[in-house]
Amino acid sequence: MSRYAQARRRNPRYREIPKFLEEFVEDESEKKRKNEELTGKHWLIFIVASCVVAIVSIYLQKSLPEPLGPNEENTRFSEIRAKPILHKLSNIGPKTSGSQACEEDAVNTILEELNKIKPKVELGEHSLEIQTQYPSGCFDIPRFDTDGFGICYKNVSNVIARLGSKHRKWHEEHSAVLINCHYDTWPTSYGGSDDLISCALMMELIRVLGEPRQPPIPHDVIFLFNGAEESSLLAAHGFIVQHPWRHSIKAFINLEASGSGGKELLFQAGPANQWILNSYLEAVVHPHCSVFGQEVFQSGVYPGDTDFRVFRDHGRIPGLDLAFVRNGYWWHTEFDSAELITNGSLQRADIS
Ligand SMILES: *[C@@H]1O[C@H](CO)[C@@H](O)[C@H](O)[C@H]1NC(C)=O
Numbered sequence: 471m472s473r474y475a476q477a478r479r480r481n482p483r484y485r486e487i488p489k490f491l492e493e494f495v496e497d498e499s500e501k502k503r504k505n506e507e508l509t510g511k512h513w514l515i516f517i518v519a520s521c522v523v524a525i526v527s528i529y530l531q532k533s534l535p536e537p538l539g540p541n542e543e544n545t546r547f548s549e550i551r552a553k554p555i556l557h558k559l560s561n562i563g564p565k566t567s568g569s570q571a572c573e574e575d576a577v578n579t580i581l582e583e584l585n586k587i588k589p590k591v592e593l594g595e596h597s598l599e600i601q602t603q604y605p606s607g608c609f610d611i612p613r614f615d616t617d618g619f620g621i622c623y624k625n626v627s628n629v630i631a632r633l634g635s636k637h638r639k640w641h642e643e644h645s646a647v648l649i650n651c652h653y654d655t656w657p658t659s660y661g662g663s664d665d666l667i668s669c670a671l672m673m674e675l676i677r678v679l680g681e682p683r684q685p686p687i688p689h690d691v692i693f694l695f696n697g698a699e700e701s702s703l704l705a706a707h708g709f710i711v712q713h714p715w716r717h718s719i720k721a722f723i724n725l726e727a728s729g730s731g732g733k734e735l736l737f738q739a740g741p742a743n744q745w746i747l748n749s750y751l752e753a754v755v756h757p758h759c760s761v762f763g764q765e766v767f768q769s770g771v772y773p774g775d776t777d778f779r780v781f782r783d784h785g786r787i788p789g790l791d792l793a794f795v796r797n798g799y800w801w802h803t804e805f806d807s808a809e810l811i812t813n814g815s816l817q818r819a820d821i822s
Pocket residue numbers: 573574604625627
């Protein structure tokens with residue numbers, strides 16, 4: 471409202487306005503109104519800007535780094551070196567927990583690879599202790615996954631490798647980090663992404679962290695390759711409530727998939743312990759997180775679960791849950807094989 475119009479409203483004496491002034495007042499407010507209106511031009515700018523943002527986000531979402539080989543000092547994570555074991559495990563075929571493919575073929579392939587890495591690692595200051603565990607037990611699944619039930623298991627398998635300093639005994643070490651993958655698969659799937667890519671990633675981490683020319687790592691890292699996840703998180707439970715190494719574990723990283731390759735997404739963290747999230751953001755080469763996953767998973771809407779819940783609820787330790795989520799329609803199907811994982815997915819997942 472113009473000053474003239476305001477005065478006119480307050481004081482009736484201003485009601486009589488000379489003709490030329492009246493016109494002037496009308497013109498002013500008309501011009502202002504026109505300026506405030508959204509015209510076709512504004513909408514065009516808005517639509518073009520939205521499209522540009524969408525195209526850039528899709529491009530960034532799809533872009534993956536070039537797969538690299540190891541460098542001279544062996545300090546670089548290498549997808550090219552990590553791939554052969556991934557293909558070998560995937561090519562075994564579906565590996566349901568309890569099947570020969572899972573309990574013998576996959577276990578032996580993993581043990582063979584670890585035993586190949588061990589002598590090289592132990593040339594330097596590190597030790598790599600390799601174990602198998604065959605736990606049996608019972609626990610309750612809360613009203614979450616399905617409708618809540620008690621479950622018992624017998625003789626499921628775990629392959630565990632502990633990387634530490636040669637100068638420390640494991641029982642003297644008071645803080646260790648657990649990294650978990652599972653080598654069993656859904657009955658119809660080769661499990662290339664769910665979850666062998668994570669097991670291949672862990673093997674590569676051992677090769678890089680255990681480099682003999684490097685000083686020993688400050689805290690032990692326990693690599694758990696578990697053999698019964700798809701059948702309701704059994705093997706992770708067997709490890710975290712029974713294995714003697716569980717006592718020193720202060721945090722865990724669970725590596726999962728609900729798709730095939732792409733960018734690994736951090737979708738659950740905690741409980742509490744902000745420091746874990748901070749150290750993730752500081753250390754990881756390509757951080758990528760979303761709070762949406764945590765909301766969905768912890769609300770119980772999504773009918774699935776990961777070993778994250780077992781470590782959190784039965785181990786009472788905080789941790790991170792990461793998953794490959796691209797091409798979700800391949801998840802748990804015969805298309806989830808090593809060949810169909812986009813090149814660069816593993817290179818990008820480097821968490822060393
Ligand atoms: C448990 O499984 C392993 C390998 O799958 C086998 O060698 C062992 O005999 C089994 N133990 C029992 C008690 O069934």
